[in-house]
Amino acid sequence: MATQILMPALSPTMEEGTLAKWLVKEGDSVTSGQIIAEIETDKATMEFEAVDEGTVGKILIDEGTEGVKVNTPIAVLLEEGEDASAAAAAPAAPAAEKPAAEAKAAPAPTAPAEAAAPKAAPEVPEGTKFRSQTVREALRDAMAEEMRRDGDVFLMGEEVAEYQGAYKISQGLLEEFGARRVIDTPITEHGFAGLAVGAAFAGLKPIVEFMTFNFALQAIDHIINSAAKTLYMSGGQMGSPMVFRGPNGAAARVAAQHSHDFAATYAQVPGLKVVQPYTAADAKGLLKSAIRDRNPVIVLENEILYGRSFDVPELDDFTVPIGKARIAREGSDLTIVSFGIGMTYALQAADELAKEGISAEVIDLRSLRPMDTETVIASVRKTNRCVTVEEGFPVCSIGSYLSSVLMEKAFDYLDAPVLNCTGKDVPMPYAANLEKLALVTTAEVIAACKAVTYR
Amino acid sequence: MVATRRSAKANASNAASKDDLLHFYREMLLIRRFEEKAGQLYGMGLIGGFCHLYIGQEAVVVGLESTTKDGDQRVTTYRDHGHMLACGMDPKGVMAELTGRSGGYSKGKGGSMHMFSKEKEFYGGHGIVGANVPIGAGLAFANQYRGNDNVAFTYFGDGAANQGQVYETFNMASLWKLPVIFVIENNQYAMGTSLKRASSTPALYTRGAAFGIPGEAVDGMDVMAVRAAGLKATEHCRTGKGPYILEMNTYRYRGHSMSDPAKYRTREEVQKMREERDPIDHVRDLLVQDKLATEDDLKAIDKEIKAIINEAAQYAQDSPEPDAAELWTDVYA
Ligand SMILES: Cc1ncc(C[n+]2csc(CCOP(=O)(O)OP(=O)(O)O)c2C)c(N)n1
């Protein structure tokens, strides 16, 4: 029976890709495991193998086609003896590699539009032009601009140079800056984090990329004990002007050891600065500020956000100050505070609530240390209610800290207890249904918002 | 005072001149007397927490410091007082840090284990066993990045040599040919655990073999042997040949830190070392035997050092505690 070959997902977060090249043509017979096509994503080019033997009956998507959604039929495979007419009726066969099939069932939400036109942030002058860019491109541009500006800035990490970045963040940097400044390391997080701290003590400005922050646990001794504390322990004589960056938190279906959100963990440590951008503009502006900062800055990125596009101001030197929150959406009935990918749920909830006549103000913290609690307090004094949203664990979370700050500084203004929407208090499960349950959801945010507004 | 001690460094050649020997004698004695005084102040409750004395190991850092040049860096562990004195840091500032006073190198905020001097290229003073090793390679990385021929001296113990990050560092240092000298100060014990009980091989200098790093075992109680090995290692590093390992066989006379029951070795073992292998007596004997110095010359040095140490101890007690406002400074640059 003829079967359809579907566009494969080559990584847990891939949503679409380019069908770069067909290595077979209609009428060719193929064997199981034979490479039949090259698929390109913004992160990688991968070879795609046939899972079955048969004859290529029909090619449905031409090579060179961009933006082919995962699971779209791309060709039809005929069994022995079938002719091309069978192709039309072919049922779908699962693509060879589809690690994220279940999670993908619900399409990853696109960035909801922020209410009205994005309010020009104070860091963007009136009349600035914007262009759409992915978070990935914005991060790359930030590093490239800072490396052009300062010869002491260099990038090191696993696969950052020749491979162009495990998540393709450092695309093109090796070509522009050479192997002296874009350095592939062995898989040795503890070692290269410490080495980078030493280089920073000596006055260089390393950017350390962790393939993900899960692996930075092997390096956390150097991040905390060496980088964060030395300025204090040396009485101000020497510090660590450096950046530790990489994806943080849950990707999709990668389970407990690859899904940990460290926002609250790092936000606890004096001597560190911690940012977690949501938009591409903030990713660019905050990373540039982080590279210039004379302190160790943790830049928490998110794999799922890498491919999302946002408007980025077209400015020669666009920076976002560390420690300033952004009011992403103005409202009057309650305040939702979030950061990073949590903003996706916060903004979706605000959209839904608006339909029911509830006006939510949404604050994107952007920086977790220092944290702009003043903006949150001012908002809550206006709305009198607050819900926090984050993907991390509930105990000693960013939300629980904000709750205590609000109790202290805005007690008389609160008309309801502050509610925290967080990831569940369990290691991240693998099973698609359980993973969904473990993550914070828009529905939970909406429910919390209704609870604090007594609706 | 600091400046003259620096300029009195041994000359660059291998042969030990009279001046070299006198310089070594003086430097080692300074460390010994400093540490003895620190022990006393600790006993008086003026120094708190952990305090690890360097007594017995003086030849290692003094010999190696004689091979450094301007711009070379050094980084070590919590057993760091000797390293600081040998690279020319002011004994007053070191002692005042031990007593937690504002006149200390870290304004009293670092203590015995965490002291630094940007000026003397001394990058700590690290309390986490093994952590200073990749940091040392990072200092060497900066030298290479900047294209100078400076060397990063990275000191660590026999116990630290079993840390995983040491091997991560060996690999990168060799891969990238970083100008770093790994100085393993093998004083035979890591707290109460003898080398035999912790290491699969007694030959720590071979620990770089898998990475192609040359290593050498050195009599760390003989300052001239240390110096000779150091000259070889620095030459190797300065000429772009990559890292070098020096295993310095040495011995600490005192406990691991001030509170050490010392049940893991016999009194006789320590006594024997002190009597037969003391690095300071060794140089003293050379000076006297070869008539390079008279007893009176040496007495004059002793006296001068005693004065320096007493002055440091006095300063460390007179210097005020840090202002309460210092609690909040230096968290961020
Ligand atoms: C990571 C870590 N583990 C344990 C300790 C506690 N500790 C401090 S010193 C030490 C022994 C180290 O021995 P060695 O490396 O031989 O150095 P030495 O004290 O002999 O100079 C231990 C276990 C520590 N400071 N850091």
Ligand SMILES: [Mg+2]
């Ligand atoms: Mg030891």
